[in-house]
Amino acid sequence: MNAIVSQIGDLAEAGERMIERLRRKAFLPESRKGLNVRFGIAEAAQLLGCSTNRIRMAEEDGRLPPAPAAENGRRLGYSVPELLNMRQVLGASPARAPLDVPAIIAVQNFKGGVGKSTVTTHLAHYFAVQGYRVLVVDCDSQATTTTLFGFNPHFNITREETLYSYLSIDPTQTDLSYAVKPTPWPNVDLIPSNLELFDVEYELAAAGSDGQSVLAARFRKLKQGLIALAGEYDIVLLDPPPALGTISLAVMQAANALLVPLAATTPDFCSTVQFLSMMDQVLQQLAGAGIEVDYSFVRLICSKFDGNDPSHSMVRAIMEQSFGPALLPVPILESAEISHAAMRMMTVYELDKPIGTSKTHKRCRANLDEAMGQIEQLVRQGWGRVTPADEAVLYASA
Ligand SMILES: Nc1ncnc2c1ncn2[C@@H]1O[C@H](COP(=O)(O)OP(=O)(O)OP(=O)(O)O)[C@@H](O)[C@H]1O
Numbered sequence: 001m002n003a004i005v006s007q008i009g010d011l012a013e014a015g016e017r018m019i020e021r022l023r024r025k026a027f028l029p030e031s032r033k034g035l036n037v038r039f040g041i042a043e044a045a046q047l048l049g050c051s052t053n054r055i056r057m058a059e060e061d062g063r064l065p066p067a068p069a070a071e072n073g074r075r076l077g078y079s080v081p082e083l084l085n086m087r088q089v090l091g092a093s094p095a096r097a098p099l100d101v102p103a104i105i106a107v108q109n110f111k112g113g114v115g116k117s118t119v120t121t122h123l124a125h126y127f128a129v130q131g132y133r134v135l136v137v138d139c140d141s142q143a144t145t146t147t148l149f150g151f152n153p154h155f156n157i158t159r160e161e162t163l164y165s166y167l168s169i170d171p172t173q174t175d176l177s178y179a180v181k182p183t184p185w186p187n188v189d190l191i192p193s194n195l196e197l198f199d200v201e202y203e204l205a206a207a208g209s210d211g212q213s214v215l216a217a218r219f220r221k222l223k224q225g226l227i228a229l230a231g232e233y234d235i236v237l238l239d240p241p242p243a244l245g246t247i248s249l250a251v252m253q254a255a256n257a258l259l260v261p262l263a264a265t266t267p268d269f270c271s272t273v274q275f276l277s278m279m280d281q282v283l284q285q286l287a288g289a290g291i292e293v294d295y296s297f298v299r300l301i302c303s304k305f306d307g308n309d310p311s312h313s314m315v316r317a318i319m320e321q322s323f324g325p326a327l328l329p330v331p332i333l334e335s336a337e338i339s340h341a342a343m344r345m346m347t348v349y350e351l352d353k354p355i356g357t358s359k360t361h362k363r364c365r366a367n368l369d370e371a372m373g374q375i376e377q378l379v380r381q382g383w384g385r386v387t388p389a390d391e392a393v394l395y396a397s398a
């Protein structure tokens, strides 16, 4: 290999060492990521849709453990496990009814960098805070989502822990339970990924003329595997790679809802239109082959919106005109809080204190809650039950 070309390997190695250093720094003292977020009583009550009094009474009569002790004169607030327990005890769990179908949402777009992994991880943690049981499936060999959950895909994850063992041409697993990992969130599990998941794509190319039947078999497999797992969850989130390949196609078919993120820029808009048109063709071909895809909703979400940038407003207007009600009305705002949290391999929902100013943090959190809440509403409509907002009214009057 020529000396200049061999530099590429050196660059990769230097980069890998830096990623591991950053990860260790982010997750000290252990290399495992913790979860330190806490919720004040007012916030907890709001999340549960009840009064603070109801929580205090339950703490007094012993149904709930005593409120967490104060530290330096300030109340510590409730941890995520405490909040979940509170939901159980006070009957405020949003979990679906047994006969409601779990939402299996593909967060998909063939355009790279549109915010798929950012939306997937924030959506997972939003749903977790709301009390749902969530499974996140990292289907992308770039493994951004796996990283955001605190794993180093290169060092902590082997190929056998990814979807590979199940989707490979020579599968060593017959169901997906082997791949499910707990995360620092008690109600969020993860199927991780790493670079070697890409072997699934290579194998198909190598299968030659058998490729079509291998492909069809994999489609069915991922769907079956996920349906079998989904019984344990309310929401399953799929983060596929930004390209049309075997895994992307299998994800398309395995999902029962589609969320397409895109930034308010012309290249994202144009690529997303191409994605939709390609998807339409693929879905028709699949239907022709007897593979039916059934989505309970298809929505686009603007994933990085800067209201101060006139070009963003212009492109958003174009998106509104083109997509009408399929474009979710509340965009995710572009925020330094999101990119700074990503540097720490976290979502904004995992920050126990603001990274930027308190105002920036609050604004970002409020926007994320509102944007993610739109998706929660869609999921709950599919379950044919009252929305959480209605429940809040019910609890308040009870
Ligand atoms: N709302 C936002 N505000 C600020 N930064 C954002 C926002 N959304 C995404 N980003 C940043 O944009 C970059 C790309 O986002 P992300 O990795 O989620 O995209 P992706 O579609 O998953 O990319 P890929 O196609 O490579 O999988 C990341 O650095 C992320 O932190």
Ligand SMILES: [Mg+2]
Pocket: 116, 117, 118, 140, 142, 144, 145, 239
């Ligand atoms: Mg990604």
